Amino acid sequence: MSVEQVERDGAPRGTVTRADHRSEVVPLTARDGTLLNLVHVRGPHEPWRGPVMLAHGSGVRAELFRPPLPRTLVDVLLEDGWDVWLLNWRASIDLAPMPWTLDDAAVFDHPAAVEHILAATGADTMKAVVHCQGSTSFTMAAVAGLVPQVDTVVSNAVSLHPVIPFWSRQKIRYLAPAIEPFTPHLNPAWGYRSDGVFSKLVRRTVALTHPECDNIVCRMVSFTYGSGFPALWSHRNLDAATHDWISGEFADVPMSFFRQMGRSVDAGHLVAAHDHPEIPDDLVAGPPRTDARFSFLAGADNRCFLPESQVRTHAWFAAQRPGKGDTLHVLPGYGHLDVFFGRRAWRDTYPIILEELHR
Numbered sequence: 001m002s003v004e005q006v007e008r009d010g011a012p013r014g015t016v017t018r019a020d021h022r023s024e025v026v027p028l029t030a031r032d033g034t035l036l037n038l039v040h041v042r043g044p045h046e047p048w049r050g051p052v053m054l055a056h057g058s059g060v061r062a063e064l065f066r067p068p069l070p071r072t073l074v075d076v077l078l079e080d081g082w083d084v085w086l087l088n089w090r091a092s093i094d095l096a097p098m099p100w101t102l103d104d105a106a107v108f109d110h111p112a113a114v115e116h117i118l119a120a121t122g123a124d125t126m127k128a129v130v131h132c133q134g135s136t137s138f139t140m141a142a143v144a145g146l147v148p149q150v151d152t153v154v155s156n157a158v159s160l161h162p163v164i165p166f167w168s169r170q171k172i173r174y175l176a177p178a179i180e181p182f183t184p185h186l187n188p189a190w191g192y193r194s195d196g197v198f199s200k201l202v203r204r205t206v207a208l209t210h211p212e213c214d215n216i217v218c219r220m221v222s223f224t225y226g227s228g229f230p231a232l233w234s235h236r237n238l239d240a241a242t243h244d245w246i247s248g249e250f251a252d253v254p255m256s257f258f259r260q261m262g263r264s265v266d267a268g269h270l271v272a273a274h275d276h277p278e279i280p281d282d283l284v285a286g287p288p289r290t291d292a293r294f295s296f297l298a299g300a301d302n303r304c305f306l307p308e309s310q311v312r313t314h315a316w317f318a319a320q321r322p323g324k325g326d327t328l329h330v331l332p333g334y335g336h337l338d339v340f341f342g343r344r345a346w347r348d349t350y351p352i353i354l355e356e357l358h359r
Helices: 073-079 102-121 132-143 166-182 197-209 216-225 240-248 255-267 308-320 350-358
Strands: 022-029 035-042 051-055 083-088 126-131 150-156 293-299 327-331
Touching: 022 102, 035 073, 035 102, 051 073, 051 102, 051 132, 073 083, 073 350, 083 102, 102 126, 102 132, 126 132, 126 350, 132 150, 150 350, 166 255, 197 216, 216 240, 293 308, 293 350, 308 327, 327 350
Parallel strands: 051 083, 051 126, 126 150, 150 293, 293 327
Antiparallel strands: 022 035, 035 083
């Protein structure tokens, strides 16, 4: 490979870059009437593989998968021939803020997105790459039998069994209930814009307790989501452009989410927040109602959801349906979100995702 063929951090210049993306924002109505959207991304060539949907986590958006890197996961998927759809589900900061729960997304958002993509592409089946609360809610939908057309799911960070660090357990059990009377949400964007006295108090607290870098949003993210300095990535894995970019990629997370996650952590597995008849009373009481093969990814250094989260879920799937071929990858040197926007993710994590989509 010549010098001219190499981008920063050694990433090879692929045949597709962000400049080649042809993006269309497609309105989508969830099954309860909530307005969502899909971002349909095409490259310079027509796809020759089937559709794949990418679902982000809480308080971010579909752009999570298109950071300012020379080579993103979307680029790699387009080069590999996939028809790429990015879902902005109800947790997206590109939508109007609202209270939401994981089962709302499982029952209303993901089935509607799958139905739309299949109708638009004419495909009979599709695949999904899902992250964090996009993963928990999508896994909930799959286990409940609500997305039977999805035959492969690549899940990052957490799915059915959330396991969090000790300090995170204290925050979600004691600090979150104490905060809720003062605000309906937490917002890492308070790092650069105020929303009343309480937001200023939180920002000041984070500034005093998280000295790990000069990006206050990066520090606010760690306070909101985990236990670490930082919690969702390693600074050594982020280049300067991406570290700056994250300042605009995090916003409102409703306290309704923290209530549900706290109950799920205490139970040792996901529990529904509402009485949705579509969701089993106990999600882990019987075998999953899906034929999809799952691949579980876990950053070994994740301080948001410990890698034990995915280890436990993989073990549960393996016990429920031995021989299905569900896989587990614990990724050394990676945490929570740097799996997707680490400077060397093109070399370390993207090939694993592609391999699992091909299986």
